[in-house]
Structure formats: structure tokens, C-alpha cells
């Protein structure tokens with residue numbers, strides 16, 4: 001087994017830990033998974049996992065976020081959409097604790113987060129971020145990339161990790177690529193390898209797997225069928241608390257997806273936040289997106305050149 005010198009914080013899939021103690025889960029469980037955990041299908045005001053409140057962020061002179069506010073509830077599948085360059089990825093990084101806002105607050109399970117998230121903090125809500133670019137380690141094989149976190153931190157044997165890597169790769173539609181280097185994969189394959197890495201599960205631990213996954217354009221650049229595979233996989237992780245190979249009982253219960261793809265909006269999310277000119281200008285259920293009379297949403301949904309969005 002290779003000895004990895006690289007700091008885990010450089011992973012494209014960053015599993016961050018908010019510096020908070022775990023709070024009691026809501027009692028309104030709708031179904032039970034493996035007698036270990038409850039996953040919820042409904043939303044109420046006292047189950048907010050992440051709240052962004054009046055967030056401002058500038059890069060140099062450019063003001064990108066101008067008072068972004070929203071809440072992510074336990075059990076939700078939320079999409080963030082909006083024109084290019086409007087700050088969607090920036091919002092994800094702020095939620096993950098990789099960027100600090102210039103103004104405004106991020107609350108994790110009701111407690112204010114101060115500064116960035118560090119690797120040392122191991123309790124509380126876990127937030128996994130899958131970056132837009134696959135950002136795999138070039139010098140590591142696919143197997144080592146996917147199993148990276150397990151090789152570094154778990155008590156699983158090399159054989160168990162290998163098996164898990166193989167199964168999770170198969171779940172994203174990739175077989176027999178374990179020994180390849182990232183340079184030997186297409187862009188879409190790299191993306192799926194990154195996804196496999198985000199959903200792989202440490203079966204020696206029960207309590208500290210991610211509970212919110214943040215996906216930055218997980219289906220961009222994939223062909224329609226590969227997109228469907230990824231969308232369904234994301235959905236199954238959310239719905240059943242399963243990992244890519246159908247093992248239940250994990251903590252992954254909610255996710256946020258930044259996407260431009262209509263298929264991903266339709267298949268993988270239930271609620272949408274529309275970001276435009278630094279603010280959330282519309283929120284609604286997915287099925288309301290195409291029928292909304294909001295001129296910004298209407299223009300975006302139809303792809304029309306006429307309307308308030310200008311390039």
C-alpha cells in the first residue's frame with residue numbers, strides 16, 4: 001500500500017467537520033434505516049443544518065455575493081442554479097468552510113461558525129464537498145485516489161478498501177480502471193472517480209460519515225446516460241442513506257447541488273435556490289421552476305436572450 005504524504009485537506013472531496021457537538025436528531029422520522037439512523041422526508045424550521053445569513057463576498061474589487069440568505073434542512077435535496085459567474089461555487093465553498101464571508105454568518109445546526117474549518121475538528125455535522133473540477137492526485141492510481149481517505153484514516157484492511165473501491169467505481173459506471181492514472185481517463189471519467197471518492201464509506205465507523213454533501217456541477221461534461229447514472233446515485237445516497245454499493249445505515253442525508261443541467265434539476269433535487277447578481281432571487285420546488293412567472297426564472301428556464309439576465 002502506498003504511503004500518502006499529502007495533506008487530506010487538498011482532496012477534491014473534502015470532508016470537513018464543523019466545530020460543534022452533535023445535537024439530537026429530529027424525532028419525526030419517516031422511516032428507519034438499518035435500525036441505526038432515521039432519515040426524514042419533510043422539512044420544519046427546527047431542523048436547519050446549515051444557514052447562510054446575509055452573506056457578502058468580494059474578490060478584489062468585485063462584489064460577488066451581496067446578502068445571500070438561505071437555509072438547508074435535514075433531509076433536503078437542494079439545487080443552486082443561476083447564471084455563470086454569479087457566485088454559486090463561492091456559496092458552496094463558504095458553506096463548506098473553505099472560504100470565509102466578508103460579512104454575514106454561517107450557522108451550522110444553529111451555532112455560528114467562526115473562521116475556516118480545520119482538519120482537527122472531528123465532531124459535529126460533516127460536510128463533504130465535491131469540486132467542479134475532478135482535481136484527482138495525478139501521481140496516484142484511481143484506486144489510491146478513491147480509497148485515499150480510507151487508506152489514510154480508517155481501520156479497514158487494504159483488501160477491504162480495494163473491494164470497496166471496486167464496488168463504488170462500479171456504482172458510478174466504471175469498471176477495471178483501478179490501476180489507471182488520472183491522465184489515462186477522460187474528463188467525464190475523472191468526474192465519476194471523484195464522485196466515487198465522495199461516497200465511499202468507512203465501514204469501521206458509524207457516526208462520523210458526511211451528513212451533507214455539496215456537489216459542484218457533478219454532471220457537467222458527462223454524456224446524458226452517464227449524467228443519469230450520477231443523478232440516480234446522488235439521489236439514492238440521499239433517499240436511502242446508502243453508499244454507491246447499496247450499503248445502508250450511513251449518515252449522508254442531505255445534499256446541495258450546483259448545476260446548470262436540466263436533467264440534474266429534474267432528477268436529483270427537490271428544492272431550488274436561484275442566485276442572481278449576488279442574491280437569492282427565487283426559491284421554489286423543482287416542479288415550480290418551469291412554470292414560475294418570475295421574469296428571471298422564466299428567462300433562465302427557457303434560455304431566452306430576452307429578459308433581465310444580460311451577458
Ligand SMILES: Nc1ncnc2c1ncn2[C@@H]1O[C@H](COP(=O)(O)OP(=O)(O)OP(=O)(O)O)[C@@H](O)[C@H]1O
Nearest residue numbers: 059060064082083084085086087088089090091258
Ligand atoms: N478565489 C477567487 N479569486 C478571485 N476571483 C474569484 C475567486 N473565486 C471566484 N472568483 C470570481 O467570482 C465570480 C463567481 O465565481 P463562482 O465560481 O462562484 O461562480 P459560479 O456561479 O459558480 O460560476 P459558473 O456557473 O460559471 O461555474 C467569478 O467572476 C469568479 O471569477
